[in-house]
Amino acid sequence: MVILVDMDGVVADFEGDFLRQWKAQHPDKDFIDMKDREGFYLKFQYPKEYHKFVEDIYYAPGFYKNLPVYIGCKEALKRMTDEGHVVYLCTSPMLPQFHNCVLEKYEWVEEHLGNEWVRKIIMTADKTMVRGDILIDDRPDMKGAITPEWEHVLYDQPYNSKENKRRLTWDNYHEVLFGSK
Amino acid sequence: MVILVDMDGVVADFEGDFLRQWKAQHPDKDFIDMKDREGFYLKFQYPKEYHKFVEDIYYAPGFYKNLPVYIGCKEALKRMTDEGHVVYLCTSPMLPQFHNCVLEKYEWVEEHLGNEWVRKIIMTADKTMVRGDILIDDRPDMKGAITPEWEHVLYDQPYNSKENKRRLTWDNYHEVLFGSK
Numbered sequence: 001m002v003i004l005v006d007m008d009g010v011v012a013d014f015e016g017d018f019l020r021q022w023k024a025q026h027p028d029k030d031f032i033d034m035k036d037r038e039g040f041y042l043k044f045q046y047p048k049e050y051h052k053f054v055e056d057i058y059y060a061p062g063f064y065k066n067l068p069v070y071i072g073c074k075e076a077l078k079r080m081t082d083e084g085h086v087v088y089l090c091t092s093p094m095l096p097q098f099h100n101c102v103l104e105k106y107e108w109v110e111e112h113l114g115n116e117w118v119r120k121i122i123m124t125a126d127k128t129m130v131r132g133d134i135l136i137d138d139r140p141d142m143k144g145a146i147t148p149e150w151e152h153v154l155y156d157q158p159y160n161s162k163e164n165k166r167r168l169t170w171d172n173y174h175e176v177l178f179g180s181k
Numbered sequence: 182m183v184i185l186v187d188m189d190g191v192v193a194d195f196e197g198d199f200l201r202q203w204k205a206q207h208p209d210k211d212f213i214d215m216k217d218r219e220g221f222y223l224k225f226q227y228p229k230e231y232h233k234f235v236e237d238i239y240y241a242p243g244f245y246k247n248l249p250v251y252i253g254c255k256e257a258l259k260r261m262t263d264e265g266h267v268v269y270l271c272t273s274p275m276l277p278q279f280h281n282c283v284l285e286k287y288e289w290v291e292e293h294l295g296n297e298w299v300r301k302i303i304m305t306a307d308k309t310m311v312r313g314d315i316l317i318d319d320r321p322d323m324k325g326a327i328t329p330e331w332e333h334v335l336y337d338q339p340y341n342s343k344e345n346k347r348r349l350t351w352d353n354y355h356e357v358l359f360g361s362k
Contacts, residue, residue, distance in 0.1 A: 086326045088326075096296055096299065099288075102287050103284045118279065119307070122307075122311075123302070123303070123305070125302075126269070128312075129183075129269060129303055129311055130310055130311060146267065149312070
């Protein structure tokens with residue numbers, strides 16, 4: 001199988017690290033707990049007067065580079081590859097403010113997954129343009145220029161819990177995708 | 182049609198600008214004229230003792246960002262889009278030294294083609310993973326993990342002249358691809 005794996009919210013803990021930094025930088029302000037997150041864009045769950053502060057965190061140099069890696073994802077990527085699947089990372093840049101995230105996503109992959117995975121990054125704002133049998137992605141809705149050939153399997157997150165699609169985490173992915181533990 | 186357009190040697194004049202800088206920085210050394218270029222990797226047409234000097238030019242900060250745009254390419258991208266085709270840029274990063282080129286390719290597109298084309302960048306080391314009917318690329322051989330669904334149409338360059346494939350330039354692309362001027 002050809003398996004595409006999204007980065008933010010799937011291999012890199014974007015929201016977890018955002019929340020950690022939000023609490024540290026704005027201890028006086030309300031925050032949205034992970035279990036209460038709704039909608040793909042976290043900014044829009046915060047009041048409008050906080051949007052600038054929210055963006056300041058993930059637009060900051062180093063934000064993408066320093067995201068923690070999800071537990072179990074390295075082992076999962078390796079195991080699927082070892083079992084003969086074609087596995088690629090498929091990630092969209094933050095737009096239009098791409099200036100830090102584009103390079104930092106490459107640096108993150110080099111640091112956490114190693115050089116051979118840098119070759120396996122596909123960076124595109126439109127994932128329908130990428131070939132694959134499965135796209136593992138936390139984003140509830142996936143749209144683009146053409147009808148995708150992949151099945152979108154959700155990486156289980158509170159903000160996509162209302163979507164009626166197959167879903168997985170790095171704890172149960174092998175059972176969900178391949179029918180065995 | 183879904184049309185993928187490579188960047189270096191197709192919309193950005195990588196080799197022309199390399200040669201200009203080579204002559205300026207190494208006026209005492211031999212150079213390979215464009216008409217004499219053979220093989221995809223220009224480095225390997227230079228003597229081994231020059232390889233470091235060759236790399237110093239295209240690894241330098243600003244090299245990718247400052248590449249000249251090919252005459253006619255902006256008009257061609259616009260016309261194909263206006264005529265209803267889905268047109269994406271499909272470019273591979275320099276690997277493993279991706280540190281300047283990744284961001285600079287995005288900056289180059291923003292500057293020369295505008296913001297809407299930044300959304301149309303697909304950056305991948307493996308173009309077989311991208312969907313399309315046509316890939317316009319100057320690279321003689323295109324290999325990857327899977328059998329591509331696109332037809333590789335060469336952007337005509339001296340170093341791919343021995344390849345037996347359909348070829349075009351921004352002067353004649355409309356006739357080659359669509360049968361009309």
